[in-house]
Amino acid sequence: MNTNTLIKMENITKRFGTVLANKNINFSVKQGEIHALLGENGAGKSTLMNMLSGIYTPDSGSIFIRDQKVRLSSPRHAIAAGIGMIHQHFKLVEALSAKENVIAGEKKQFFLHSKKLSARIKEISQSFGLELDPDKKIYTMSVGEKQTVEILKVLYRGADILILDEPTAVLTAQETVQLFSILRKMKNAGCGVIIITHKLHEVMEVSDRVTVLRKGETVATVCTKETTPKALTDLMVGRSVDLSIQRIETTHKQSILEIKEVTVVDEEKVKVLNNVSFTLRTGEILGVAGVAGSGQKALCEAIAGLQKVNSGKIIYEEEDIVGKTPKEIIQKGISMSFIPEDRLGMGLVASMDMVDNLILKEYQNQKGFVLDRKPAQKKAEHLIHKLNIQTPGIHHPVRQLSGGNIQKVLLGREIDLNPRVLITVYPVRGLDVGSSYMIYDLLNEQKMLGVAILYVGEDLDVLLELCDRILVLCDGRVTGIVEAHSTNKEQLGFMMAGEEQWEQEVEVVD
Amino acid sequence: MALISFFAAAVVAGTPLLFATLGEILTEKSGNLNLGVEGMMLMGAVVGFQVGIMTQNPYLALIGAMGAGGLGAIIYGFLTITLRANQVVTGLSLTIFGAGFANYMGQKLIGQVVPESMKIFFRPVSLPVLGDIPYIGAIFFRQDPFVYLGYITAIVLGIYLYHTQYGLHVRVVGENPGAADASGVSVSMYKYIHCVVGGALCGLGGAYLSLVYVPAWQENVTAGRGWIAVALVIFAAWNPYKALIGACFFGGLDIVGFRLQAFDLKISQYIINMLPYIVTICVLIIASVRKSKEYGGPKGLGIPYFREER
Numbered sequence: 001m002n003t004n005t006l007i008k009m010e011n012i013t014k015r016f017g018t019v020l021a022n023k024n025i026n027f028s029v030k031q032g033e034i035h036a037l038l039g040e041n042g043a044g045k046s047t048l049m050n051m052l053s054g055i056y057t058p059d060s061g062s063i064f065i066r067d068q069k070v071r072l073s074s075p076r077h078a079i080a081a082g083i084g085m086i087h088q089h090f091k092l093v094e095a096l097s098a099k100e101n102v103i104a105g106e107k108k109q110f111f112l113h114s115k116k117l118s119a120r121i122k123e124i125s126q127s128f129g130l131e132l133d134p135d136k137k138i139y140t141m142s143v144g145e146k147q148t149v150e151i152l153k154v155l156y157r158g159a160d161i162l163i164l165d166e167p168t169a170v171l172t173a174q175e176t177v178q179l180f181s182i183l184r185k186m187k188n189a190g191c192g193v194i195i196i197t198h199k200l201h202e203v204m205e206v207s208d209r210v211t212v213l214r215k216g217e218t219v220a221t222v223c224t225k226e227t228t229p230k231a232l233t234d235l236m237v238g239r240s241v242d243l244s245i246q247r248i249e250t251t252h253k254q255s256i257l258e259i260k261e262v263t264v265v266d267e268e269k270v271k272v273l274n275n276v277s278f279t280l281r282t283g284e285i286l287g288v289a290g291v292a293g294s295g296q297k298a299l300c301e302a303i304a305g306l307q308k309v310n311s312g313k314i315i316y317e318e319e320d321i322v323g324k325t326p327k328e329i330i331q332k333g334i335s336m337s338f339i340p341e342d343r344l345g346m347g348l349v350a351s352m353d354m355v356d357n358l359i360l361k362e363y364q365n366q367k368g369f370v371l372d373r374k375p376a377q378k379k380a381e382h383l384i385h386k387l388n389i390q391t392p393g394i395h396h397p398v399r400q401l402s403g404g405n406i407q408k409v410l411l412g413r414e415i416d417l418n419p420r421v422l423i424t425v426y427p428v429r430g431l432d433v434g435s436s437y438m439i440y441d442l443l444n445e446q447k448m449l450g451v452a453i454l455y456v457g458e459d460l461d462v463l464l465e466l467c468d469r470i471l472v473l474c475d476g477r478v479t480g481i482v483e484a485h486s487t488n489k490e491q492l493g494f495m496m497a498g499e500e501q502w503e504q505e506v507e508v509v510d
Numbered sequence: 511m512a513l514i515s516f517f518a519a520a521v522v523a524g525t526p527l528l529f530a531t532l533g534e535i536l537t538e539k540s541g542n543l544n545l546g547v548e549g550m551m552l553m554g555a556v557v558g559f560q561v562g563i564m565t566q567n568p569y570l571a572l573i574g575a576m577g578a579g580g581l582g583a584i585i586y587g588f589l590t591i592t593l594r595a596n597q598v599v600t601g602l603s604l605t606i607f608g609a610g611f612a613n614y615m616g617q618k619l620i621g622q623v624v625p626e627s628m629k630i631f632f633r634p635v636s637l638p639v640l641g642d643i644p645y646i647g648a649i650f651f652r653q654d655p656f657v658y659l660g661y662i663t664a665i666v667l668g669i670y671l672y673h674t675q676y677g678l679h680v681r682v683v684g685e686n687p688g689a690a691d692a693s694g695v696s697v698s699m700y701k702y703i704h705c706v707v708g709g710a711l712c713g714l715g716g717a718y719l720s721l722v723y724v725p726a727w728q729e730n731v732t733a734g735r736g737w738i739a740v741a742l743v744i745f746a747a748w749n750p751y752k753a754l755i756g757a758c759f760f761g762g763l764d765i766v767g768f769r770l771q772a773f774d775l776k777i778s779q780y781i782i783n784m785l786p787y788i789v790t791i792c793v794l795i796i797a798s799v800r801k802s803k804e805y806g807g808p809k810g811l812g813i814p815y816f817r818e819e820r
Contacts, residue, residue: 055692055817076694091689093682094809103675104682105693111674153693 004031005067006161006192007052012061014047021047023216025061029161029192034183036203036224037196038236039213040432041403045196046088048213049163052194053085054078065161079105084154085163090146092138099134102153124155128185143292144175151182162186163194168202169429172291173460173493180206198432200229201461212236237434245440245465247484248448250283256452257303257334257421262312262322264298264476272298274476275312280421280452285443287467287484288456289492295476296456300423303454305329316421327364335419347410350399354380354391357398358413383412387442404435411442422446425456440466460489474498516769517649517762521657524761526551526715526723526732528660530739531746531753532667533579533711538743539671540704541684541810542590545601547712548736549608550582554713555720555731556612562624562721568631571721572714579713580706582608587705591698594814605736612731619727624720632656632722656718660757663711667750680704684808687815697815712736734787741790744797748807760786 007029014022022044029035039045050056052063054072063070065081072078078085092101099117118134125132132148141149147167154162162183168176183193183206197203203210204224212219212235219235233241257280264273273295280286288296301307303314305326313320321329348357358376366372380394387408391401398406407427414422424443428436443466447453457463463470464484471481472495479495530547537544544550558575562568586604589595632654636642640651650661671677682690683700691697719731738760746752767782 053692074694074696075692076696079694085692087692091686091692093685093689095685095806096678096681100678101682101689104678104690105695106675109675112678 005029006031006065008064008067009048009052010062010064012048012051012058012063014044014051014056014058020216022051022058025213025216025218027211027218027221029194031160031192032187032190033208034187034193034195034206036207036210037194037213038198038200038203038210038232040236040434042215043213043236043432044216045213046165049085049165049194049196052078052161053083053163076105079157079159081161082159083161083163084157084159086147086150086154086165086167088165088169090150092146092149094139095137097135097137098132098141098149098152101138101149102134102156104153106157121152121156124152128155128182130182143170144172144178147171147175147179160191161194162191163196165196166198167195168197168199169458170292172496173489174497176202199459199461200232200433203232204229214238233433236432241433241437243433245437245462246444247465247468248444250447250450252450253281253283255279256282256317258313258315259299259303260313260315262299262302262314263310264295264302264307265310266298272476273302276473276476276478277312278471278478278481280454282420282450282452283447284468285447285453285455285466287463287470288454288473289458289460289463289470290473290496292458294473294496296425296473298476299473300425300454300456303329303334303421303423330361330417333418333420335414335417335422348398348406351397353395353397354383354409355394357409358383358416361413361417379416383409383416387412387438402435404431404438407431407435407439408442411439415442415446419451421452421454423454423456426458427455428462429458436462460492463492464489472496514645514648516765517758518652519765519769520762521650521653521758522723522761523764524757524759525657525660526718526735527739527742527760527764528664528753528757529715529718530712530736531742531757532660532663532750533708533715534739534743535708535746535748535750535753536667536680536704536711537583537708538811539684539748539808540680540701541687541808541813541815542587542701542705542708543597543601543812544583544586544604544705544708545598545740546582546586546604546608546736547739548732548734549605549611550579550709550712551716551719551732551736551739552608552612552730553578553582553716554710555716556615556619556727558713558717559619559622559624559720559727560615562628563619563622566625566627568628568721571628572717575713575717576710577713579716580710582713583706583709586709587702590814591701591705594816597812597814609730613729616727616729620729622727624722624725628721629725632725654722656722659714661754664750664754671750681808684810687810687813691815691817697817701815712739715739738786738790741793744807745793760789763789 005028009025009027012022012025025048027048037045047056051058054075054077057073063072070081072081099121102121103117121134130148130152132152138146138149167179171179187193195207207224209221209223210227210232211221212232214236230243233243259276259278262273262276263271266272276299290296298307302309305324309322314322316332316334349360355373355376358379359371363371377394383389384391389405389408391405398409411427427439443453443455455467467484469481470484470487470492472479472492474496479498479500530551534544534547554575557578558571561574562571582604586600589600590597634652634654637651641647671680679690679695680700683695683697687697716732720727724731742753742756742760746756763786766785767779770782
């Protein structure tokens with residue numbers, strides 16, 4: 001392996017207002033290595049990488065590329081220096097084709113030479129084993145394909161330093177394997193790859209060295225071969241952490257919610273749910289796996305009464321709840337903590353404080369015209385205490401809390417209503433290890449109380465450890481419901497890709 | 511024959527709309543929703559007219575009109591791009607400002623007419639070969655030079671937006687400024703340039719009204735055409751070629767009432783005068799029902815861009 005240093009960042013400091021995001025960070029990447037960047041939410045990983053890609057400029061400190069001191073004051077400088085960044089939220093234009101996205105930002109020519117360009121893109125794709133139709137529009141693409149476009153864009157510009165910000169968060173197991181093989185090819189071609197991820201097993205699998213950040217500072221840089229997931233987590237959190245997720249066995253399993261042949265057709269006349277049937281039981285966590293956009297959202301919204309159901313029944317305690325309003329369904333004890341991508345989308349109102357967010361779900365039970373805030377204030381204080389929510393106070397806008405704390409507010413509010421059914425969608429998306437475990441514990445606690453939990457997740461490892469059963473969705477169809485302890489990631493992956501597997505289904509025991 | 515002369519007149523009436531629509535397409539493609547079209551047209555109309563009377567030079571008049579429209583756009587750009595003010599509110603203020611500016615400047619111009627030398631310059635010219643095509647020639651190619659300039663502008667804009675690297679950048683800036691920035695495209699520069707050039711085109715549209723269409727100064731010479739242009743952008747699905755067709759169509763609606771008077775119809779004049787505005791409302795309804803990612807507006811339209819937003 002070549003040991004030339006590609007990037008060296010020295011004593012980097014960056015402030016946002018009063019928040020110190022990066023403090024005296026030192027970081028380096030060698031030629032031909034995959035370097036993983038680990039850290040909890042808010043540890044400053046993205047900030048550091050955004051400075052490398054010219055989006056932010058450091059307040060102090062210096063950056064060297066191939067031993068040359070550089071000032072990256074805009075993305076253009078970073079690109080010229082051979083740095084290509086693939087952001088967590090893809091920076092692609094939906095309405096344009098793959099090749100138009102690839103050449104955006106080029107300055108070499110006046111007219112677009114369509115055919116020459118397609119040929120060049122195909123050439124690059126083949127040399128790195130990528131598959132892509134240059135004329136396909138982005139909005140018709142799967143998440144994996146979109147990522148391929150992003151990678152191609154970087155390769156097309158001849159970048160030899162590639163930064164990936166949580167690239168696997170939205171990929172299936174198979175797509176992740178493919179991505180890693182591309183990264184290894186780039187590494188062998190002498191590029192430097194930096195990968196930000198929360199998933200420790202991926203760090204162990206793909207990286208050569210790991211740098212751990214905590215609260216804006218570098219904690220350590222270690223060789224992957226000489227470390228363990230446990231050691232990395234301890235470095236990240238700053239104390240010893242138990243990495244196993246408990247699956248608590250409960251006894252009184254009764255069917256509580258029955259979904260019968262539910263079909264949902266969206267505005268574009270696409271069946272987002274196609275003849276979906278399953279049973280949800282008390283005291284169990286039913287996991288829902290599937291590639292993003294396989295119908296998870298429609299399923300949860302159908303149960304919560306937010307989505308019109310075209311045919312089929314949803315039976316809750318011997319009553320069909322299809323066609324009931326969300327309010328009626330909430331009163332029956334079905335609670336949904338819906339956590340969309342941006343976390344603050346449907347669950348909470350970002351600019352309001354905790355008290356007002358709590359009132360959102362209970363104001364209907366209040367009498368009179370003027371709101372009584374006192375009970376909600378008490379409840380907010382209770383939640384802060386019980387769930388150890390880190391906030392300057394109950395009147396602080398929730399937007400300014402960290403991701404994990406926002407999640408606790410949301411889940412805390414739902415749990416406080418004593419629901420019989422709890423629906424959570426990506427509850428740990430974007431959360432760090434510590435916060436994620438806190439959420440798992442909360443869910444297990446509810447399970448022990450006999451609540452039926454529908455858990456829509458994306459990390460298969462977590463689904464396998466936490467859930468009792470796992471339901472797999474593919475293009476709105478259920479491709480299988482399996483017992484979590486008797487299946488594995490490969491099998492789930494195949495089912496997510498559309499292969500039906502039913503032999504493992506166990507009859508409902510009432 | 512009456513039909514041909516009607517269509518030819520529709521093209522003329524559509525020309526100010528065409529310039530304003532093309533200007534707004536360029537502005538919106540770079541992500542700026544500038545509702546000040548009416549204001550910029552009025553500024554262009556009054557400055558173009560003033561310069562025309564003073565210098566008797568048609569070229570200087572056009573340059574003056576473009577400068578005035580561009581100036582309005584610079585005010586808008588400074589507020590929305592640099593200071594990141596709300597685009598809708600800023601655009602509406604620009605309309606009010608433009609109207610006031612034109613009324614003030616135009617006080618002494620009321621009743622004045624365009625000098626003869628300029629009228630001659632803007633006289634219809636039959637294009638060789640094209641002008642001799644039956645029907646089509648009479649409708650499209652026996653017009654004044656200003657109309658031809660409109661055709662050329664539309665075609666050049668179409669080629670620019672869809673077939674050049676810079677046009678691609680404009681579309682990326684308008685759709686997803688974050689993506690443009692990450693690709694090394696200067697978002698502010700693209701927004702400023704296209705905003706100002708768009709404003710200059712709106713100014714030209716106004717100048718056509720005062721210098722050629724009327725051709726004398728009257729208050730509120732645009733009479734809401736700027737607003738129709740804003741709707742036309744949606745009608746044309748942000749496509750300069752479709753803007754050509756749309757402008758002729760709305761030009762036709764604009765003059766149909768006047769033409770129908772000859773037939774002594776029993777419909778009130780006022781109802782017919784409402785036609786362009788009713789169709790505008792219909793266009794907006796249809797556009798909001800028809801949802802398509804490719805033919806919809808730029809995704810980043812109306813949203814100020816700030817790189818370090820967290």
